[in-house]
Amino acid sequence: DAGITQSPRHKVTETGTPVTLRCHQTENHRYMYWYRQDPGHGLRLIHYSYGVKDTDKGEVSDGYSVSRSKTEDFLLTLESATSSQTSVYFCATGTSGRIGELFFGEGSRLTVL
Amino acid sequence: QQQVKQSPQSLIVQKGGISIINCAYENTAFDYFPWYQQFPGKGPALLIAIRPDVSEKKEGRFTISFNKSAKQFSLHIMDSQPGDSATYFCAASNTGTASKLTFGTGTRLQVTL
Numbered sequence: 559d560a561g562i563t564q565s566p567r568h569k570v571t572e573t574g575t576p577v578t579l580r581c582h583q584t585e586n587h588r589y590m591y592w593y594r595q596d597p598g599h600g601l602r603l604i605h606y607s608y609g610v611k612d613t614d615k616g617e618v619s620d621g622y623s624v625s626r627s628k629t630e631d632f633l634l635t636l637e638s639a640t641s642s643q644t645s646v647y648f649c650a651t652g653t654s655g656r657i658g659e660l661f662f663g664e665g666s667r668l669t670v671l
Numbered sequence: 672q673q674q675v676k677q678s679p680q681s682l683i684v685q686k687g688g689i690s691i692i693n694c695a696y697e698n699t700a701f702d703y704f705p706w707y708q709q710f711p712g713k714g715p716a717l718l719i720a721i722r723p724d725v726s727e728k729k730e731g732r733f734t735i736s737f738n739k740s741a742k743q744f745s746l747h748i749m750d751s752q753p754g755d756s757a758t759y760f761c762a763a764s765n766t767g768t769a770s771k772l773t774f775g776t777g778t779r780l781q782v783t784l
Contacts, residue, residue: 562714589770591771593774598776599776600677600760600774600775600776600777601715601760601772601774602774603771603772603773606771616771617773648714648715650714652770657703657766657770658703658705658720658764658766658770658772659705659717659720659770660717660770660772661717662714662715662716663714664712664713664714665712665713665714
């Protein structure tokens with residue numbers, strides 16, 4: 559296991575409220591990613607980071623922002639949650655030494671009412 | 672657009688049988704093709720991967736077949752076991768782009784006794 563901890567693991571919130579999901583890794587991996595998993599869509603990339611303060615958008619980035627101020631932490635923020643953002647969110651890490659292989663956390667289930 | 676198409680959506684196989692899952696991709700810049708296995712409540716984990724310079728890779732009961740000209744690849748699980756029951760995702764990436772993985776929509780495999 560790549561030592562990835564996601565918090566919170568479960569959250570229920572209301573439409574319009576801000577939400578922050580945290581990913582913490584202990585492996586000193588360079589790359590970090592946020593994916594969302596939805597039935598019929600598989601896993602879709604939201605944002606990713608290739609170093610401290612270096613981030614970029616994925617295919618479903620609208621409504622999400624990220625920050626990475628330390629190697630070990632990658633935060634995903636929903637500025638104003640909507641029901642369409644109800645999903646399971648997975649953090650993943652990758653290392654230059656094993657290009658293409660991602661290590662996933664156990665997921666954060668978010669419900670927006 | 673779905674850059675990696677996966678089929679079938681679900682699959683039921685008897686113990687000892689062969690499970691076959693197929694994927695097709697569009698982006699010819701992809702150069703890494705992994706399969707991930709996910710158990711309920713867990714994050715996906717790398718199962719086996721292949722690069723386009725070979726047509727087949729085998730690891731134990733798991734084999735990837737790759738057809739570069741057709742832009743297709745498949746996972747074969749020989750002697751399928753109940754413990755193989757999980758969701759399987761194919762994926763693809765261009766390893767020159769921070770190893771971002773594009774996933775298929777997933778196949779839910781059930782191996783019956």
